[in-house]
Amino acid sequence: MxxxxxxxxxxxxxxxxxxxxxxxxxxxxxxxxxxxxxxxxxxxxxxxxxxxxxxxxxxxxxxxxxxxxxxxxxxxxxxxxxxxxTGTPGPVVEQGWANLGGGGMPDHFYAGGYVADYGLDITHVRLIAKNGTVIEDTVENGIVLFLTDQPVALPIEAEIYDRDGKLVYKHRVLS
Structure with missing residues (x-):
C-alpha cells in the first residue's frame, strides 16, 4: 500500500x-x-x-x-x-570507517550508515563504484546517506576524508 x-x-x-x-x-x-x-x-x-x-x-x-x-x-x-x-561492536579498526548497508543495484542504488571517527575529525565520505560512479556525502551526527540515479556496480570503495580534505582511509563496502 x-x-x-x-x-x-x-x-x-x-x-x-x-x-x-x-x-x-x-x-x-x-x-x-x-x-x-x-x-x-x-x-x-x-x-x-x-x-x-x-x-x-x-x-x-x-x-x-x-x-x-x-x-x-x-x-x-x-x-x-x-x-x-546501535552501539554493538562493528569492525575493529583504528581508522575512519563507513559501516554501510544498502541495496538497489545497479539502477536504484541507496546506502547509509554510521561513520566511525576515532578522533580523526571525519567530515565526508566518497563512494567509488567499479563502473566509475562517484557519490559523496557529508557526515552529520556520525551518519552518511547515498542516493543516485546513476548505475552502480560492485565492488564499491569508500574513501574517508578529514576536515582538511585529507584521505584518512579507504575500504570496500557493500561487497
Missing part, C-alpha cells in the same frame, strides 16, 4: 514489521514514540531516510529506508538496510 507522505509510508511499514499492536494501557501505537528520522536524501521520485527505532528494552536499531514515488504521486516502501542494535 502507498502513502502520499514518504515518512508516513516508512512509519507504516516499520510499524507493521517491528512493533506490537497498540498498547492496551494507553491506546497509542508504539511507533508514535519509538521511530525517529535522523537524516534524509532526495532525488526526483526517490528518497532514503535514516531511521532509529527503539524497542521495548530501550535498544536502538537503525535502518536506511528507501521509498519510491509511483505514477500517481504516492510513496511506496521499496527496501531497507540495517545494522542491528
Amino acid at each position: 502507498a502513502n502520499p507522505d514518504p515518512k508516513q509510508e516508512i512509519i507504516n511499514k516499520l510499524s507493521r514489521l517491528l512493533l506490537p499492536r497498540a498498547s492496551a494501557s494507553d491506546g497509542k501505537k508504539e511507533g508514535e514514540r519509538t521511530l525517529r528520522f535522523l537524516k534524509e536524501r532526495c532525488i526526483a521520485g526517490r528518497q532514503i531516510h535514516f531511521v532509529l527505532f527503539e524497542d521495548k528494552k530501550g535498544q536502538q536499531i537503525h535502518f536506511t529506508c528507501y521509498v519510491e514515488q509511483n505514477a500517481v504521486g504516492d510513496w511506496q516502501f521499496r527496501g531497507a538496510a540495517g545494522d542491528g542494535i
Whole structure:
C-alpha cells in the first residue's frame, strides 16, 4: 500500500514489521514514540531516510529506508538496510570507517550508515563504484546517506576524508 507522505509510508511499514499492536494501557501505537528520522536524501521520485527505532528494552536499531514515488504521486516502501542494535561492536579498526548497508543495484542504488571517527575529525565520505560512479556525502551526527540515479556496480570503495580534505582511509563496502 502507498502513502502520499514518504515518512508516513516508512512509519507504516516499520510499524507493521517491528512493533506490537497498540498498547492496551494507553491506546497509542508504539511507533508514535519509538521511530525517529535522523537524516534524509532526495532525488526526483526517490528518497532514503535514516531511521532509529527503539524497542521495548530501550535498544536502538537503525535502518536506511528507501521509498519510491509511483505514477500517481504516492510513496511506496521499496527496501531497507540495517545494522542491528546501535552501539554493538562493528569492525575493529583504528581508522575512519563507513559501516554501510544498502541495496538497489545497479539502477536504484541507496546506502547509509554510521561513520566511525576515532578522533580523526571525519567530515565526508566518497563512494567509488567499479563502473566509475562517484557519490559523496557529508557526515552529520556520525551518519552518511547515498542516493543516485546513476548505475552502480560492485565492488564499491569508500574513501574517508578529514576536515582538511585529507584521505584518512579507504575500504570496500557493500561487497
